[in-house]
Amino acid sequence: MTLNFPGGVKAYAKSACADKEILNISDCRAVCLELERTDDLRLLIPAGAKTARGTPLGISGGTPVYSPIAGEFKGILELDGREHLVVTSDGGDESVRVFEPERRRIEEMSYSDVLNAAKALAVIETRRGIALWKLMEKVKDNCRRVIVDCTETDPSGSAALRICLESPRAVVGGAKILMRALAAPKAVFAAESGKREVFELLSSQVGDGFPATFARIAEKYPCGDRALMQAIFIRDLKKGASAEDDGCLIVSAETSAALYECMAEGMPMLDKTVCVCGEVKDPSVLKVPLGTTVRDLIAFCGGMAETAVTVSNSLLNGKIINGSVNGTVSAVIAVTPQKKPRRGCVRCGKCAGVCPAGLLPYLVNERNNAELKEYCTRCGCCEYICPSGIPLAGMINAGREAET
Amino acid sequence: MSPAYRAPFVKSYGGVFSHAADLFIALIPALMWSVYIFGARVITICVISVAFTFLLDYPVRRWIVRAPRADLIDPFNAVYGILSAFMLPVSVPLWAPAVSALLTVFAKNLAYPGGRRIFNPYIFPAAVMNIVFGEMMSTFTRPLAYFNPFSFVLDEKLVAAYRVISPLQQSADGSVYENGVVPRFIGYASGHIGEVAVAATLLGAVWLFVRKRGDIKATFAFLAVIFALAYLFPSDDAETSYYAFSLLFTGAIALIAVFALNDGYSLPLTGTGRLICAIVCGVCVFLGRKFGGDTEWGYYAVLAVNALSPVLEKITRPRPFGSSGKARKK
Numbered sequence: 001m002t003l004n005f006p007g008g009v010k011a012y013a014k015s016a017c018a019d020k021e022i023l024n025i026s027d028c029r030a031v032c033l034e035l036e037r038t039d040d041l042r043l044l045i046p047a048g049a050k051t052a053r054g055t056p057l058g059i060s061g062g063t064p065v066y067s068p069i070a071g072e073f074k075g076i077l078e079l080d081g082r083e084h085l086v087v088t089s090d091g092g093d094e095s096v097r098v099f100e101p102e103r104r105r106i107e108e109m110s111y112s113d114v115l116n117a118a119k120a121l122a123v124i125e126t127r128r129g130i131a132l133w134k135l136m137e138k139v140k141d142n143c144r145r146v147i148v149d150c151t152e153t154d155p156s157g158s159a160a161l162r163i164c165l166e167s168p169r170a171v172v173g174g175a176k177i178l179m180r181a182l183a184a185p186k187a188v189f190a191a192e193s194g195k196r197e198v199f200e201l202l203s204s205q206v207g208d209g210f211p212a213t214f215a216r217i218a219e220k221y222p223c224g225d226r227a228l229m230q231a232i233f234i235r236d237l238k239k240g241a242s243a244e245d246d247g248c249l250i251v252s253a254e255t256s257a258a259l260y261e262c263m264a265e266g267m268p269m270l271d272k273t274v275c276v277c278g279e280v281k282d283p284s285v286l287k288v289p290l291g292t293t294v295r296d297l298i299a300f301c302g303g304m305a306e307t308a309v310t311v312s313n314s315l316l317n318g319k320i321i322n323g324s325v326n327g328t329v330s331a332v333i334a335v336t337p338q339k340k341p342r343r344g345c346v347r348c349g350k351c352a353g354v355c356p357a358g359l360l361p362y363l364v365n366e367r368n369n370a371e372l373k374e375y376c377t378r379c380g381c382c383e384y385i386c387p388s389g390i391p392l393a394g395m396i397n398a399g400r401e402a403e404t
Numbered sequence: 405m406s407p408a409y410r411a412p413f414v415k416s417y418g419g420v421f422s423h424a425a426d427l428f429i430a431l432i433p434a435l436m437w438s439v440y441i442f443g444a445r446v447i448t449i450c451v452i453s454v455a456f457t458f459l460l461d462y463p464v465r466r467w468i469v470r471a472p473r474a475d476l477i478d479p480f481n482a483v484y485g486i487l488s489a490f491m492l493p494v495s496v497p498l499w500a501p502a503v504s505a506l507l508t509v510f511a512k513n514l515a516y517p518g519g520r521r522i523f524n525p526y527i528f529p530a531a532v533m534n535i536v537f538g539e540m541m542s543t544f545t546r547p548l549a550y551f552n553p554f555s556f557v558l559d560e561k562l563v564a565a566y567r568v569i570s571p572l573q574q575s576a577d578g579s580v581y582e583n584g585v586v587p588r589f590i591g592y593a594s595g596h597i598g599e600v601a602v603a604a605t606l607l608g609a610v611w612l613f614v615r616k617r618g619d620i621k622a623t624f625a626f627l628a629v630i631f632a633l634a635y636l637f638p639s640d641d642a643e644t645s646y647y648a649f650s651l652l653f654t655g656a657i658a659l660i661a662v663f664a665l666n667d668g669y670s671l672p673l674t675g676t677g678r679l680i681c682a683i684v685c686g687v688c689v690f691l692g693r694k695f696g697g698d699t700e701w702g703y704y705a706v707l708a709v710n711a712l713s714p715v716l717e718k719i720t721r722p723r724p725f726g727s728s729g730k731a732r733k734k
């Protein structure tokens with residue numbers, strides 16, 4: 001049975017690299033690591049020091065930051081108005097192990113073992129860019145479900161699909177580790193209903209005696225935490241609340257696989273799987289060091305159309321990305337922005353039909369539209385679907401910004 | 405790499421023109437049937453109505469409403485023109501569709517800020533013309549009696565020779581339409597140009613619902629309410645199901661159910677609001693036909709729910725997901 005959630009738009013693009021294997025790319029010229037916070041950053045090595053793959057550069061927000069490539073640490077540089085740790089490559093491939101490879105069975109691991117490993121190995125929850133150990137701490141006492149999100153951020157992307165197809169053991173293994181650590185009674189693997197191969201592969205890895213279910217989610221976008229909760233549990237998240245507050249730890253398939261692989265190898269999470277697609281010459285799914293620049297990614301894929309811009313994660317609510325790939329970027333999509341001539345509202349009501357928050361975006365011009373500003377999730381569905389080309393999302397955001 | 409770009413970077417294909425085109429396509433079966441029943445004069449009336457709607461709407465939008473440049477030519481005018489022509493009898497003089505178009509343009513530009521119209525732009529002219537030109541609007545001729553399409557005013561004697569009483573007028577008089585309900589459903593009956601084509605209108609409705617341009621619940625609720633009330637409270641000694649079907653297949657019921665009750669401009673866009681409108685409209689039509697003197701209660705019922713729609717939309721506004729009950733009061 002396909003589980004539906006309110007709002008969202010049906011797949012508006014096709015994936016061009018669903019059949020392509022993940023390519024490991026390590027020969028980037030430099031990496032620029034964007035930090036979650038820079039105010040409490042404590043550098044562990046000076047600028048100019050040599051680094052290997054896995055060398056600790058500093059600690060930020062209680063989580064270590066490692067060098068994803070071997071080369072020279074250049075220090076903190078400001079790029080696009082944000083501070084980054086920059087490491088230039090020397091072409092070498094030497095690496096240092098920061099953690100003893102885990103040899104114990106999953107059943108023998110405790111909560112603190114997994115928490116410490118996730119912390120030391122700097123495993124990031126890639127959907128939100130938050131350190132996994134912080135999310136684990138939020139649900140440690142009341143975890144009802146571990147939900148592994150195998151959906152894509154955009155229909156043109158296929159990073160999650162390729163991870164599930166190529167590393168099903170790691171995806172399931174990561175979920176098992178989290179379940180064991182958090183004493184969660186059940187795991188849920190959620191993916192778009194069309195990904196039959198993913199469900200078959202994951203269920204073959206799950207094995208008997210492991211309490212897991214598979215949620216076939218409607219192929220609609222964007223599909224975030226709230227959509228998953230609505231589809232799986234038919235329950236709504238209160239405003240400002242997260243899935244963790246409701247006892248559910250939602251992690252991406254990549255996070256789950258990374259936790260398993262990092263613990264098995266004793267190496268921190270240094271790479272990111274990114275689907276580079278859209279108007280590029282050779283759309284591909286690339287596994288690149290964290291902090292790889294978008295320019296390098298596009299170059300690996302043979303360049304892009306002159307009129308195109310690079311967008312992170314989703315064509316509906318993504319942002320233009322010109323800097324580097326951080327932990328949350330699963331897709332870099334080259335697209336020539338489309339425009340529709342603006343006309344008056346025809347009151348077709350389509351914007352209300354696709355709003356995942358149950359709002360009436362066509363009321364944006366009316367005085368009594370406080371709900372719009374308060375509950376809009378900035379998904380961009382209303383503006384996408386509007387036949388009159390009204391910049392609804394922009395107008396709602398402008399109203400919200402004017403108030404603040 | 406202009407920073408002026410922002411999400412969403414793609415737009416859906418369907419535009420305003422495709423919306424209007426879907427409505428236009430849905431009207432084609434009824435139009436074709438009307439031409440078959442009433443002759444080429446139907447085409448003349450429709451062309452005049454559409455042409456005048458476009459001609460009168462442009463200056464109003466340009467100099468009075470001051471609409472944006474892209475909105476000066478409204479593709480929906482073609483739909484409104486045909487629908488307002490559908491509410492006229494075939495025997496009207498050729499100035500009547502022009503007057504109807506003028507009223508259509510007035511009603512379509514009479515809107516609240518945000519685009520919500522006060523009255524439906526093709527029901528409003530029909531209602532006004534029924535009040536002002538009562539005799540002309542209730543002069544019906546028998547099916548397959550074709551008149552000169554280019555005669556500005558038809559000869560009175562000629563019209564009188566073919567004049568018949570429409571099924572709706574018969575019902576209002578308390579008599580039974582002898583030809584049964586099947587001819588009425590198919591559209592082999594006298595009446596206004598487009599109103600007789602019940603089956604063809606419902607065929608057009610299928611297209612609208614397939615294209616997701618309408619709310620099938622509202623259409624169904626409106627028809628069901630009329631049928632149920634007529635079945636439960638039949639007129640005197642009339643056979644219940646016959647009376648109920650008679651009410652459904654006469655007058656503008658089909659056009660109202662398919663087009664007027666799916667007009668987002670003049671009705672609430674919330675599902676519940678639309679449903680309430682349909683039910684209220686159905687009850688008004690039934691009560692009007694049963695107890696009222698005038699036969700065209702469908703028009704007035706639609707105008708009544710049009711007037712109610714801002715309030716209905718406000719009170720049926722859905723609660724945002726994740727909000728508490730208090731949030732809605734804001």
